[in-house]
Amino acid sequence: MELHKMNFETKLRNLIKSKYAKNTDFYKDFFDKTNVDIEKKCKQWLAGNNFPTIESAIKICDFFGCDLEYLFTEQNEFSRNVSDLALELGLDYDTIKAIQSLSLEEKHIIDAMFNTRFFQEKLIKSMQEMLYYAHSKNKTYIKLDTALTQKDKNFKDLEQLINENDLIDIFSNRLAIEMHNLLEALYQDKTLCNEISLYYSKKYFTSHKKTLTADELPQLSPDGSLNSKREIERLEDKILKRLEEREKIGNHWPYKCEKVQTSSDLSRIMSEFRNNHNITEGEYLKKLQYIDEITK
Numbered sequence: 583m584e585l586h587k588m589n590f591e592t593k594l595r596n597l598i599k600s601k602y603a604k605n606t607d608f609y610k611d612f613f614d615k616t617n618v619d620i621e622k623k624c625k626q627w628l629a630g631n632n633f634p635t636i637e638s639a640i641k642i643c644d645f646f647g648c649d650l651e652y653l654f655t656e657q658n659e660f661s662r663n664v665s666d667l668a669l670e671l672g673l674d675y676d677t678i679k680a681i682q683s684l685s686l687e688e689k690h691i692i693d694a695m696f697n698t699r700f701f702q703e704k705l706i707k708s709m710q711e712m713l714y715y716a717h718s719k720n721k722t723y724i725k726l727d728t729a730l731t732q733k734d735k736n737f738k739d740l741e742q743l744i745n746e747n748d749l750i751d752i753f754s755n756r757l758a759i760e761m762h763n764l765l766e767a768l769y770q771d772k773t774l775c776n777e778i779s780l781y782y783s784k785k786y787f788t789s790h791k792k793t794l795t796a797d798e799l800p801q802l803s804p805d806g807s808l809n810s811k812r813e814i815e816r817l818e819d820k821i822l823k824r825l826e827e828r829e830k831i832g833n834h835w836p837y838k839c840e841k842v843q844t845s846s847d848l849s850r851i852m853s854e855f856r857n858n859h860n861i862t863e864g865e866y867l868k869k870l871q872y873i874d875e876i877t878k
Contacts, residue, residue, distance in 0.1 A: 591630045593653050597646055597660065600812060610872060612645060613838060647682070662705070687781040694774050696765045704760045712753035810863045817870040822848055840878045848873070 598612040607627075609621040618641065626632035643650050648660040659665040659675060664682070668675045680691070695701045726741045769775060825845040830876070842848055851873075855866045 586744070590653060591628050594624075595641070597642075597648060597652075600660070601646065602682070606868060616641065616645065617838065619839065619841075634822065670801055685781065687777055690774060691768070692775060694768055694771055695764065701764055705764055708753070708757050708760045712757060716753065734775060810867055814863065814867055814870060817867070817874055818848075818852055821870065821874055822852075824877060839873065842873050842877070 598605055598608045602611070605624070606621075609619075609624065612620050620638075620642075623632070623634070623638070627634055639650060639653055644652065646660070649657060649662055651657045651662075652660050660679070664678050665675055668678045671678070681692070684692075727785065813857065822845055825848060829845060837843060842851065852868075855861060
């Protein structure tokens, strides 16, 4: 395998951007799923100052589901298998990747959609008609029955008014009706509805185990925005108190962050923030929020 180190940082950056809006989200997700803190090394790789071992590269590829050849050769696709499948189905590469990234429950919705006659016979056809008739080169013009327009003066300018409007708007109304029919058909599938209800509840709703005190609530400014300085102080006190109380009674267990295992570790991080001007309040706040989450 011929290695192309010059392109590695660019390809790694593209790989991360394909799934995450921020690199920090990737670092956290990677740690949560692999128990490996990759942030420091990854920053070096992205800066082009270092190069990963083959073992580290394999872990990254396994995590993203991409080919090792993508990172180290001239291969431009994340995965040859996906590329071949996209070619066979006549779909875009990113479309296949987007479908792959869906949860099993979300994929079941797509299955159900394609298995209804409303989707195949009505919705797709309506979209085709809308795109065809709205295309400028087709010069579509709605012609009303002159016998109707001449009977009533209120209809005299109706034909002109209709054609002055965007045909997309007219067809959109019809599309909305077909979409409604599709949803009605999906609603009849009780197994699908129950599955989505359970999935949606687990993903977006969590039950409150206790009533939060004023000290535990986020600190807001008078305008309603988050007061970063007060929020940082609140989280520092909250986490420090939590760790100290556990240490007093000997109730301690490893946390998912090698840098924070004791109250002394947190105190060191707090001191580094106040003496290091390279990290912003926002970055430090996110770090505290992560530490708060893993030490709960």
